Amino acid sequence: MTELALERDVSTQGRVVVALAERALRVQLRRAQFLLPSFLLPLLLLAVIASGTSAAQQLPGFPSTGSYVGFVVSGTIMQGTLLAGLMAGIAIAGDIEGGFFDRLLSAPIHRVSIVLGRVLGTALIGVAQAILFLFVAWLIGADYTGGVGGILLTIMLAALSASAAAGLGATIALRTGSLSLMQNLFPFVFVLLFTAPAFFPRALLNPVLETVSVVNPLSYVVEGMRAALFDLPGLGSVGWGFVAGIGSVVLTCSLAVWAMRSRLRS
Amino acid sequence: MENAGTDAAIVVEKLERTYPGGLKAVDGVDLIVASGEIYGFLGPNRAGKSTTVRILTTLLRPTGGHATVAGYDVVSEASQVRRSIGVALQEAALDPLMTGRELLQLQGALHGLRRPESKTRASELLERVDLVAASDRLLNTYSGGMRRRLDLAMALVHRPSVLFLDEPTTGLDPVSRASLWLELESLNDEGTTIFLTTQYLEEAEQLADRVGIIDHGRIVAEGTPQELGRLVGEPGLYVKLIDETQSDRAREALAEHGAVSDREAGGLTIRTALGARAIAPIVRSLDEAQIEVDAVEVEEPTLDDVFLAVTGHRAEDDAGDEG
Numbered sequence: 001m002t003e004l005a006l007e008r009d010v011s012t013q014g015r016v017v018v019a020l021a022e023r024a025l026r027v028q029l030r031r032a033q034f035l036l037p038s039f040l041l042p043l044l045l046l047a048v049i050a051s052g053t054s055a056a057q058q059l060p061g062f063p064s065t066g067s068y069v070g071f072v073v074s075g076t077i078m079q080g081t082l083l084a085g086l087m088a089g090i091a092i093a094g095d096i097e098g099g100f101f102d103r104l105l106s107a108p109i110h111r112v113s114i115v116l117g118r119v120l121g122t123a124l125i126g127v128a129q130a131i132l133f134l135f136v137a138w139l140i141g142a143d144y145t146g147g148v149g150g151i152l153l154t155i156m157l158a159a160l161s162a163s164a165a166a167g168l169g170a171t172i173a174l175r176t177g178s179l180s181l182m183q184n185l186f187p188f189v190f191v192l193l194f195t196a197p198a199f200f201p202r203a204l205l206n207p208v209l210e211t212v213s214v215v216n217p218l219s220y221v222v223e224g225m226r227a228a229l230f231d232l233p234g235l236g237s238v239g240w241g242f243v244a245g246i247g248s249v250v251l252t253c254s255l256a257v258w259a260m261r262s263r264l265r266s
Numbered sequence: 267m268e269n270a271g272t273d274a275a276i277v278v279e280k281l282e283r284t285y286p287g288g289l290k291a292v293d294g295v296d297l298i299v300a301s302g303e304i305y306g307f308l309g310p311n312r313a314g315k316s317t318t319v320r321i322l323t324t325l326l327r328p329t330g331g332h333a334t335v336a337g338y339d340v341v342s343e344a345s346q347v348r349r350s351i352g353v354a355l356q357e358a359a360l361d362p363l364m365t366g367r368e369l370l371q372l373q374g375a376l377h378g379l380r381r382p383e384s385k386t387r388a389s390e391l392l393e394r395v396d397l398v399a400a401s402d403r404l405l406n407t408y409s410g411g412m413r414r415r416l417d418l419a420m421a422l423v424h425r426p427s428v429l430f431l432d433e434p435t436t437g438l439d440p441v442s443r444a445s446l447w448l449e450l451e452s453l454n455d456e457g458t459t460i461f462l463t464t465q466y467l468e469e470a471e472q473l474a475d476r477v478g479i480i481d482h483g484r485i486v487a488e489g490t491p492q493e494l495g496r497l498v499g500e501p502g503l504y505v506k507l508i509d510e511t512q513s514d515r516a517r518e519a520l521a522e523h524g525a526v527s528d529r530e531a532g533g534l535t536i537r538t539a540l541g542a543r544a545i546a547p548i549v550r551s552l553d554e555a556q557i558e559v560d561a562v563e564v565e566e567p568t569l570d571d572v573f574l575a576v577t578g579h580r581a582e583d584d585a586g587d588e589g
Contacts (some may be wrong), residue, residue, distance in 0.1 A: 018375075026363075030404075062522070095361075099356075100360070173325055
């Protein structure tokens with residue numbers, strides 16, 4: 001392929017990815033069964049946790065983030081992005097079962113673009129979730145001492161988290177092609193969430209969870225958000241958050257592309 | 267877009283597809299579709315129609331044989347094939363939470379159109395398939411006929427040279443079906459090659475220049491509807507008598523014209539190579555025998571008769587999902 005042809009190809013596929021991301025965003029936001037778990041459920045959990053378990057802040061070893069709601073909002077963002085990723089997988093499985101996926105495959109586009117379009121759409125949903133959840137938490141008492149820069153870094157980590165979750169959802173959907181299986185994965189989101197320090201600092205998790213949290217990349221992402229939002233030592237590392245986030249995106253998207261190739265070979 | 271130097275839009279040689287588990291859905295299919303032709307691919311469910319279409323549209327790899335579409339190999343030049351074809355698969359796979367216009371614009375983007383071009387093309391096609399009024403409504407408010415028309419419009423976004431339609435009118439009411447047929451005829455008049463699978467014999471007879479009949483993964487007959495009709499034997503003439511008690515006398519009077527068989531009370535069928543040319547002599551014979559005639563009609567063999575003749579069973583005998 002000549003340099004010009006390659007440039008044209010990259011530009012065309014870029015437009016395809018954007019068009020597919022637009023579709024993912026538009027359709028997901030029109031689907032009530034998506035909005036409920038991805039936006040409303042995390043907010044409800046945030047409200048319940050913030051009002052019912054704020055005494056946790058008094059525990060020895062709990063970081064002084066000003067308010068418990070400020071501490072848990074990064075966990076809420078993580079929850080939302082994981083559910084958005086699951087919804088992305090459900091949408092892909094729905095496309096496969098409904099035949100829309102064949103329409104995409106019969107178009108002259110790179111197969112990777114199909115995965116990237118869905119991932120980009122979910123990343124944008126992650127951005128919307130982070131902005132909403134941070135705003136609501138601020139309204140009910142969170143004070144982000146990390147400033148605007150910290151908020152922007154948190155939103156970027158949310159986009160990475162949503163992208164990684166979408167990659168994972170896409171992998172499972174492409175492997176199985178089963179809508180009902182995807183719908184039954186809902187509880188596993190909470191397993192991922194509770195094996196990361198989403199709602200409590202790592203030091204306060206029981207030894208088993210603490211050990212598991214070390215190998216759960218979400219731990220570093222959620223701690224990275226917290227470190228960005230609050231200018232406090234000991235909350236985690238923004239840098240490690242990005243390393244874990246980017247690594248997870250690369251890993252899960254690669255798995256999704258591999259799953260796509262396996263599906264097409266069969 | 268199409269490779270030069272060939273008049274064939276589709277060439278299929280010894281095509282095979284065996285699924286994991288051993289099911290052979292396509293078993294050595296050979297066919298050629300000329301550019302500008304409407305080719306009807308006819309067969310019951312599980313005959314191998316959809317599998318063949320999925321191979322020709324690059325959605326499935328063959329396990330044997332070879333096929334080219336618009337001059338490109340469906341395996342090694344799949345991307346070029348996809349640029350040259352429009353595809354409307356079974357059951358109009360459309361996202362119910364998008365509008366008709368959004369879907370057409372998305373399809374434009376998938377085929378490399380820039381946003382303004384995609385918008386213009388979407389408007390043109392919505393007009394063509396008479397969906398302008400519904401264009402900004404979600405698909406879940408569309409009727410079956412509207413969805414099929416949109417599906418067809420989506421397949422036309424990039425002006426393909428070859429159009430694959432997999433059972434495009436299944437489940438449609440007669441009015442919607444007739445409207446889609448008109449649109450397909452018009453597309454064909456503009457030069458588009460159409461490869462059409464159908465379970466409806468009437469549809470193949472109405473639209474197709476040539477028809478291939480597939481059964482158990484093999485082409486069992488191929489030709490124009492008229493050529494296939496001749497496989498059944500001589501055409502029939504149906505004679506309806508005013509007085510059914512005259513049937514025996516009518517049978518005697520008509521015996522010299524061909525083989526006579528009873529249809530129902532007061533109705534007879536005469537098989538004769540003369541076809542419509544036998545009408546006058548038949549009416550004359552009946553008149554001479556003083557037998558009153560209500561109607562005489564030519565009965566051309568249908569593809570249903572052909573199907574029965576070449577496969578030993580009727581097209582609707584098989585049920586279930588397509589293999």
